[in-house]
Amino acid sequence: MWPYFDVPHYIFSAIAVRDDLGPSALQFARQHPFSCWLSTMMISFAGTLLANFLLGEAPIEPFRNHFDVLAATAIWYLVFYSPFDIFYRVSTFFPIKLVLSVLKEAQRAYKVSHGVAHACRVYPESYLVQAMVGISKGAGGGIVKTVEQLVRGVWIPHKHEILHPSFTTKACVIAATVFTVERNSNLITAPHDLIYLAVVGFFVYFKLSALVLHVKDPLAPLENIFCSIFMGGIWEAFSRAVETTKEEVNSSQKHKNDDNFLTVSNKQKNGTKKETKKAK
Template sequence: MDPQTFMEIANVVTKLKMYPYFDVANYILMSIMVREDNHPQTAGSQLFSRKHPLACWIATMLLCFAGSILGNLLVGEPLILPFKNHQDLLTATAVWYLVNYSPFDLVYKLSKFLPFKLTIACLKEIQRAHKIQHGVQYAMKLYPGSYVIIGIIGVLKGAGYYYMRAFERLVRGLWFPATNEILQPAFVTKGSLAATIIFILEKKGYIDAPHAVIYFGVVIFFIYFRLSSLLLGIHDPFVPFENLFCAIFMGGVVDAMRRALSREKVEENAQNARNAAKSKDEKKND
């Protein structure tokens, strides 16, 4: 691609407004996440949204605005501040209603249709990059030089709904302590951390490139791996690097050597026992 054309596209992507299309894509995905988490396991039983619409709505709103809620929690702002914007709240509510209660379940089925599913996913990834960038900018103004805090806020802005799921499930009467995001980080968390680090390095001047190019690169990164997950089943490209890192720095090599030595010792003891038994039989025969 011509560099000038690439720069023009990057500038356009940087200036995109998130409302309404990108925000609606986020609301659709969060509504589907709550709905599918409640999907009945037994054929013929009713959906959770039919039995408990209020709990379903609250749970969906918590996911839709999770990044802002958790970010406000960390910086000491009111947690209900994201609900101050009636336009966003009404839009999220309308999307929640259509996903759960549209005639013939049409909206949900269209959202799961592959071309629409891919489009919604791409819009969500663009919004994710936007949220991380603004989260990093805001955190650097409040806590300049506090890179751990900046990193946490950037991650929560990009993957906050994963950390909100434990509380959101409690609203719906579910409790799965072994599946929280801290125990089992998803690719979204790792990717958000990587994007946060890139934006921090850009702000500190360690990356000598136009902001539009860096931002567009982060967007492409998220879209590429989301499409790879949906189309190719590549859910976490960081796993090989994590395994290598753990093997070198987290005791993996030492544990492997210990197991190998233990196995050799067991085999040696077993061989000695067989030899002793064989010698005993030979003496009896003599």
């Protein structure tokens, strides 16, 4: 995977930190270089950090390879401190970004597959653990974002991947489930290489769709249908319809009673007037 797939991953990790900092990113990087560097390293190695934490292994292990750390550090420096901001401008130039995104998504598929395979060796009977480790490997950057923001002095507890999962996390859930089922059952009989290629195509296709066609979450319509059927949406709509019907019936009955009361009142007034005339 080195360096053709790792380098784009490090580039997008540093860009993600910079974009999250907003307009004051360069000023923050100059005033707090260590905090900025540590945030970038956490995002760059988030998948392995989180997977090792779940498996009870050393979270510091990703930093064991000094070549990876030096490469990620060099890219962090270029993203934040390159002359005339040229590295950031080139990396975010749309054609370059498309190519880097393809490489990044190919690496994401590898991480999910590798995470499931590693967890399968450690916990061969636990399908949930295998899927969770695969998801952590592929979408670790988004999951640990809240902790990474704390390093920069930012605390946004209502915005995290567990509460508001992005499509990337959802796609990793699907991919990890496919790899787990493929390894532990006979439901998927296709060769592993073919399944892996299909997952890579799945990641790349939807990433390019997001960049070119601005498709944010293609799973949202399916989620809405699922929630309306299985999460009480139909019964809630039925309950609202019943309540609305009751209110309309009560309102109609009230108007009818008011009309009857007015009719009786008018008759009584007319009868009183006639009796008064007769008395005169």
